[in-house]
Amino acid sequence: MFDLDLHLHSTASDGTLSPSQLIDKCAESGLKVVALTDHDTLNGIEEAIVQSNKLGTIEVVSGIEISCSWNGEEIHVLGLFPSLSNSRLYDYCNRARKNRLYRCKKIVEKLQQIGVEIEFEKVIDLAGKAVIGRPHIAKALVDAGYVKYPKEAFDLYLGPTHASYYPSSTISPFEAIDLLLESSALPVLAHPMRSKVKSGRNPIKNLSKLVAEFKDRGLQGIEVHYGDYTDDQINKLSVIAEENDLIECGGSDFHNSGNPGEPQPGTIGPPMENFHKLKDRLQ
Ligand code: AMP
Ligand code: MN
Ligand code: MN
Ligand code: MN
Numbered sequence: 001m002f003d004l005d006l007h008l009h010s011t012a013s014d015g016t017l018s019p020s021q022l023i024d025k026c027a028e029s030g031l032k033v034v035a036l037t038d039h040d041t042l043n044g045i046e047e048a049i050v051q052s053n054k055l056g057t058i059e060v061v062s063g064i065e066i067s068c069s070w071n072g073e074e075i076h077v078l079g080l081f082p083s084l085s086n087s088r089l090y091d092y093c094n095r096a097r098k099n100r101l102y103r104c105k106k107i108v109e110k111l112q113q114i115g116v117e118i119e120f121e122k123v124i125d126l127a128g129k130a131v132i133g134r135p136h137i138a139k140a141l142v143d144a145g146y147v148k149y150p151k152e153a154f155d156l157y158l159g160p161t162h163a164s165y166y167p168s169s170t171i172s173p174f175e176a177i178d179l180l181l182e183s184s185a186l187p188v189l190a191h192p193m194r195s196k197v198k199s200g201r202n203p204i205k206n207l208s209k210l211v212a213e214f215k216d217r218g219l220q221g222i223e224v225h226y227g228d229y230t231d232d233q234i235n236k237l238s239v240i241a242e243e244n245d246l247i248e249c250g251g252s253d254f255h256n257s258g259n260p261g262e263p264q265p266g267t268i269g270p271p272m273e274n275f276h277k278l279k280d281r282l283q
Contacts, residue, residue, distance in 0.1 A: 002269035003032040006063070006080060007190070007223065007251030010036060011128070012044030013065075014135035016256040019048035022265075025256075027058040029266030033275050035251070037063035037078050040096035041131045045084060064089075065190060066176040067096070067168060070210075073202055074160070074168070077176040078249070079185030080221070081282055086183035092171070093131075099169050100132050107137060110164035111157060118144050134158045135257065142258075151197065151259040159200030177217045186278055188221035188249045189214060192237060195227045197261050208240055215244040220281050225250030225270045227263045247277050 009015030010022045017025065019036060026034045036048045045062045052060040064079045082089060108120045118140045126143075127136040138153035147153045157164055171179070173189075180187040189211065194203045204210060211222065224237040225248065241248045250270050252263040 001030050001266045003030070003272045004034075004275050005031050005251035005254075005265050005269045006035040006061070006188075006249050006275075007037050007065075007078065007226070007253045008034055008265060009038055009065075009253070009255045010044040010048070011130055012036075012041050013038035013131045014133040014255055016258070019044040020051040022254075022256075023048050023051040023055065023058060023060060026265045027052075027055050029264070031058060031266050032272070033059045033061060034265070035061040035063035035078075035080055037065045037080075037251075039065050039131055039133060040067060040100070041093050042082065042084060042089070043129075043131075064093075064180075064185070066092075066180070067170050068173040068176050069168060069170050070173055071205075072167070073205065075173045075204060076190035077173050077180065078188040078190050078221075078223070079176075079180035079183065080188055080249070080278060082180065082183040082185035089179060089183040092179055096170065097131050103166055103168050104132050104134070104137060106166040107134070107158070107164055110166060111137075114164060116141070116144075116146060116157065116164075118146075135255065149259050150257050151199075154198070154200045160202065161200075173214060174217050177214060177219055181218045184282075186220040186247075186281055187214075187218060188223065188247075189219060190223050191226050191253065192222065192240075193229065193233050195229065197228050197259060197263065208243075211240055211244055211246070215246065219244075219246060221247040221249040221278065223250040224248040225268055227253050227268065228261070229268075247274055247281065249274065249278070 138150035141153040
């Protein structure tokens with residue numbers, strides 16, 4: 001088991017455990033340091049820190065996962081240790097929240113056009129206070145009996161190749177790196193390769209070249225020890241990290257999604273010494 005998990009989600013975005021429940025689970029798994037990296041929001045961080053202080057056995061690092069688009073493809077950039085008082089980052093989060101609501105409405109309309117009968121109001125109810133995302137639509141499709149579990153909804157309806165896909169309007173990875181650096185965060189490239197449990201998602205094209213460009217812009221880390229990555233994927237990413245002087249990051253990307261085979265917190269992650277390397281870069 002591992003001590004460090006730098007990629008986790010809560011009900012602040014598309015996870016299904018509250019920040020406190022998530023921290024309890026991580027502590028039970030034996031994790032010592034975790035980063036809460038919800039999509040386009042910092043809303044869960046305070047609760048997670050309060051819970052970790054109560055337990056006294058686990059440390060919570062602030063984090064965020066920014067959804068970016070690049071040449072029509074989706075790229076995610078994590079920010080580790082963002083300041084919780086940077087107004088530009090909050091402005092970004094507020095814009096993203098509105099864009100996501102609009103996008104989900106469009107996706108539900110497209111689903112209705114092909115005869116899939118789910119209601120946008122139901123999706124909004126499922127999201128509650130969360131920053132809304134496709135996993136909330138996936139849950140509505142599970143509840144309506146169209147699919148057995150959320151991943152199947154991505155395979156059949158929500159992936160980028162499907163007719164009901166609607167692209168998100170968001171920033172480029174270069175803009176995300178600028179935004180994160182300005183918020184005192186370390187920008188980290190998320191899940192660069194294909195993962196079996198999220199099979200509909202595309203790997204990043206021309207990875208080596210793009211990573212070098214991100215590095216020039218201020219990228220500090222890259223996910224190497226991620227989710228269900230194979231030894232071969234980990235070795236290749238490790239070489240790219242080394243070539244670009246990037247810190248090897250990673251974690252489970254746990255959502256408590258209900259998908260079969262979902263990597264659990266504490267089953268994958270970088271070594272603890274990489275946490276100290278990240279902290280050294282903060283100075
Ligand atoms: P969104 O933020 O609305 O673009 O939705 C993206 C989220 O959906 C990701 O963060 C994952 O949690 C989930 N997701 C994306 N692709 C898949 C997939 N193929 N299978 C299961 N979940 C996925
Ligand atoms: Mn997610
Ligand atoms: Mn992601
Ligand atoms: Mn994630």
